[in-house]
Amino acid sequence: MTRSHPLLFFVLCALVSFPAAVAGAEELDAIxxxxxxxxxxxxxxxxxEELTWAEKEIQKLHNQRLQEFFPNELAxxxxxxxxAGGAMGFSSVERRYTKGSTAVSVALLGGGGSALGGMGGLAAIGQMAAAFGGTQPGMDxxxxxxxxxxxxxxxxxxxxxxxxxxxxxLKLEMQNGKDGEALKAMANALKLTDLDTYLKGAA
Incomplete structure (x- = not known):
């Protein structure tokens, strides 16, 4: 059986995504x-009305950019x-990762900057819940x-x-296992600082 070369796979992915980005930019110029x-x-x-189509094209480019933060191999x-999907500044990206019989869903929920809307408040509520729920059984x-x-x-x-x-x-869910250390390793392997910087429009 012939094994695929990792470098070749990377090059092919780049060749596929680059024309899509160029096409999106050309479409925006026309709009x-x-x-x-x-x-x-x-x-x-x-x-x-035309500006609503511009928003849709920018959302596509935004989703393509977000997908770059979900590597082909993770821990x-x-x-x-x-x-990926989204509208009105709200985006969601999800990728399923497997290792043997173990599957993990990695999902990003939110947007960026002032377009974040209610999602920013939801994240803040989540942080408060984490502060008060850290002593609950089974939660760290x-x-x-x-x-x-x-x-x-x-x-x-x-x-x-x-x-x-x-x-x-960012949510990582393991449905058929409870290896929390594996989830931590996956989260640490992601470029979270770069992702957060991009989402805040500071990149």
Missing amino acids: FGKVNELVGKKNYPKAL GFTGGKTE TFRIAGNTATLQVKNNSAELSVFLSGGSI
Whole structure:
């Protein structure tokens, strides 16, 4: 059986994502050109309609950028298909990782900057709950890359939540196991500081 070369796989992924980003940028140029034309004609209703399409294209580019923070290999786990979606500044990205019979879902919930909306408040509530719930049986509170995190282990499952300073929440869920240390290793292997910086628009 022929083994695939990791470098070749990386190059192929780059070749696939680069044209998509270029196409998105070209589409935006066309949309903004149309917006300027409509504004020049004082056709503001149509200009606003075109801007909604610009938002959709930017959301696609944003989702593509977020997926770059979910590597193909994470602390010994192999990544599967990445699913992303979002609107109005709110984004969700999820990727399933497997190692033998163990599966872990890694999901990012939130947005960035002022567009975060209610999600920032939810993350703050989560941090408060972590502060008061750290003494509960089966729950541990600690920090990962300077961010408050909680680990809850019960029955045959484990869930690790990291509350990023920008308001987003990273969740790692193991449904068929309770290896909390494996979840910690996966969270520590992610570039959380870079991710949080990007989400806050400071990159």
